[in-house]
Amino acid sequence: MKNNMNRRGFLKGLAVAGAAFTLKMNGEMDVFAQTVTNPEQKNSVDLVAVMGGEPDAMFKRAIEEFGGIGKFVKSGQKVVVKPNIGWDKTPEFAANTNPILIKEIVRQCVAAGAKEVVVFDNTCDEWKRCYANSGIEAAAKAAGAKVIPANEESYYTKISLPKGKSLKDMKVHKAILDCDVWINVPILKNHGGSRMSISMKNLMGIIWNRRIFHVSNLQQCIADMCTYDKKPVLNIVDAYRVLKNNGPQGRSLEDAVLSKALFISQDMVAVDTAATKFFAQIREIPLSDVKYLAYGQDLKIGTMDIDNLNVKRIRM
Amino acid sequence: MLKNLRAAAAILVFCFLTFYFLDFANILSAKFNIFARLQFIPALMSRNIVIIFCLIFCALLFGRIYCSFLCPLGIFQDIVIRCSKNAFSKKKIVYKKNNFLLRFSIVIICAAFFFFNFTIIIAFLDPYSVYGRIVLHLFKPVYLSANNILSFIFNHFGNYTFYQIKITMLSVFSFVVALFSFVIIGVLALKNGRLYCNSICPVGAVFGFINKYSIFKIQINGEKCANCGTCAKNCKTFSINSQEKKIDYSRCVNCFNCINSCPQKAIFFCANKNKNKNFPPLDANKRKFLLFGLSAIITAPVAAFAQTKEKLLKNRKIAISPPGSISAKRLLKHCTSCHLCVSKCPSKVLKPSFSEYGAGGILIPIMDFERGFCNFDCTICTEVCPNNALVKLTKEQKHSLQVGRVVLKPELCIVHTQNWNCGACSEHCPTQAVKMIPYKDGLTTPFIDADICVGCGGCEFICPVRPQRAIYVEGNEVHRQARAFDIEEKDDKEITDFGF
Secondary structure, three states, rough: OOHHHHHHHHHHHHHHHHHHHHHHHHHHHHHHHHHHOOHHHHOOOOEEEEEEOOOOHHHHHHHHOOOHHHHHHOOOOOOEEEEEEOOOHHHHHHHOOOOHHHHHHHHHHHHHHOEEEEEEOOOOHHHHHHHHHOHHHHHHOOOOEEEEEOOOHHEEEEEEEEOOOOOOEEEEEEHEEEEEEEEOEEEEEEEOEEEOOOOHHHHHEEEEOHHHHOOHHHHHHHHOOOOEEEEEEEEEHHHEEEEEEOOOOOHHHHEEEEEEEEEOOHHHHHHHHHHHHHHHOOOOOOHHOHHHHHHHHOOOOOOOOOHHOOHHHHHH | OOOHHHHHHHHHHHHHHHHHHOOOOOOOHHHHHHHHHOOOOHHHHHHOHHHHHHHHHHHHHHHHHHHHOHHHHHHHHHHHHHHHHHHHHHOOOOOOOOOOHHHHHHHHHHHHHOOOOOOHHHHHHHHHHHHHHHHHHHHHHHHHHHHHHHHHHHHHHOOOOOOOOOOOOOHHHHHHHHHHHHHHHHHHHHHHOOOOOOOHHHHHHHHHHHHHHHEEEEOOOOOOOOOOOOOHOOOOOOEEEEOEEOOOOOOOOOOOHHHHHHOOOEEEEEOOHHHOOOOOOHHHHHHHHHHHHHHHHHHHHHHHOOOOEEEEEEEEOOOOOOOOEEEEHHHHOOOOOHHHHHHHHHOOOOOEEOOOHHHHHHEEEOOOOOOOOOOOHHHHHHHHOOOOOOOOOOHHHOOOOEEEEEOOOOOHOOHHHOOOOOOOOHHHHOOOOOOEEEEOOEEEEEEEHHHOOOOHHHHHHHOOOOOOOOEEEEEEEEEEEEOOOOOOOOOOOOOOOOOO
């Protein structure tokens, strides 16, 4: 009896201390966040930017601002998590999305009651090698996802793009067509052709016939592709490591920069604008050179005017 | 007992080798190419003295066991013969004469070609290479179809253990060659047993010759034998003359079927006692033939040197030989076109050539960027080659190996003709030998530094310009060392602001 009381007392003390600790942590963070939070829109955040943490910790923190993953993924839903697995490179090269981030996203989707979580990408290098060497296949599987192939045309179905200017139709992976919601998880990269590779560009991994993009105005095609009406519920930009030079593939570890950031928004154009501005601190890139942003705004996919959005900035 | 041992060993070798060729998912590691390396012609081509010595030593000891235990084409014929057993037992002819002239001339011609480093004839006749091509061009499409059906069913139910693989015709010519060899050898086996091995096959002829002098032999005990002829009926090679109670050892493949079939138990596999009785001495005709053979050796190189390279692909003037081949010339000396590398290439960049290497290089693997490009880190073709025609490379060695050099045609490039962004070529370039540099209006244009190019063909594969591409790889006659690319200075500057 005496023993029992002691343990209870100890647990109580622990709980109180823990609660106090978290309160303190939150308080501190609020001090940072308050400076930019627009008081009128306090309940609906448009874009969350996090800096200074590990990939999974930053995501955990950021998604809280949106009210948790449960706001987007409902119990019993089929979910697709679409990382960038384009290249046969290990995570340190910053050519593919960080596997730790993918693991955490999948874990949370499963915890939110998703019926199944599917992960795939239409890769540029040989797909089996990309899936394995990026670390994403193992990480996603460990968290309970199903990692599926996207290597043959038979996995894709043609859909039309009535709003597209240059691109009128495209072949989309069936997993995207079949799912209830999908989450876009690009990595922030320099790109020799389209200038930046972020969330809009990452949609090229859900489609098959992308060679046509390059002969019908790549920048316009990227924007056209994003008019696809089944939009990702979340765009989570991995900027834990960013590829500064020689993107989108990189050729040496020196091309990657450890920048420890993460951006989340439902608006593809906004999050790409924010991420490009973040990237501009590392390497010069005028927003006007990333033409698909303006094209995307014209097509009403989203807004580049992030100053008028409710942006939450968090430092860890 | 001996027959069962032979059958078990043969099935093991056959299954491994066949599956090794079919295994697109790389379930078996590259090390399992041992069954290919153990083959006689690959051992000869790779100058693997140890394996050649072992094979010949075994042959001197036990006779022609290569043909029954190791040769995949021989085992394939055995399977055909076994499946047609009913038809076979009705055979009228039980003993045939040896076609010494044909066999000897083929060996002489092959030897001449071998010594003058010209493999084309050997490539067409070597049983292992013939079988490799049959598996790749005929069996693999069937295997892939089965996989695709399975994957269709499994994927439908949400299981992705199997995945779809596109089935394509690698080369019409190779397919036709494989089909012809399959049909001809198959039909010969149905009707005439191991006729290919004992008339065409140069390896069979060599081992047949050694077989005559081997220590252990199949022998008929004349006292026990009742001249029933059962052994001859069961002989796959028509080499038992049951009337005279003699065996033609140059054609016997040591399958041991006769031992099992003999109702009198009069046939044994044992050390030879009466050495000189079983084969006749060289007669005058044979001597004449040897002279003829020698003259063939002298004339073959003339034919070899007469082979000149024909007109090549549109853009490319020099064909690109696979990594590890060092040069097309060296490749042609060692490769017998078993197409194992073609089968194993995960990037689908290797395919059998037609006229790209010249007439003497038909069927030899070539790099082609129509369906894929060479993965920067992949060295599998060099690991599996049993002939050492592709010398084994490490990842680091391959990173600086230049099989060809990039050539840009700016006048065809999308950036210049349309003023649009593209950069697909640079995107796929692992060394940034094709780099995007500022052009105008925020556009970037490809800029090439061919010295750091490895010739992987990523740029050529992805270039969207048709009919002629704006960028392609020109082959290096002899592979070179690519210059190491400059590494950018590491950016360690800490980022403390969001930037917006």
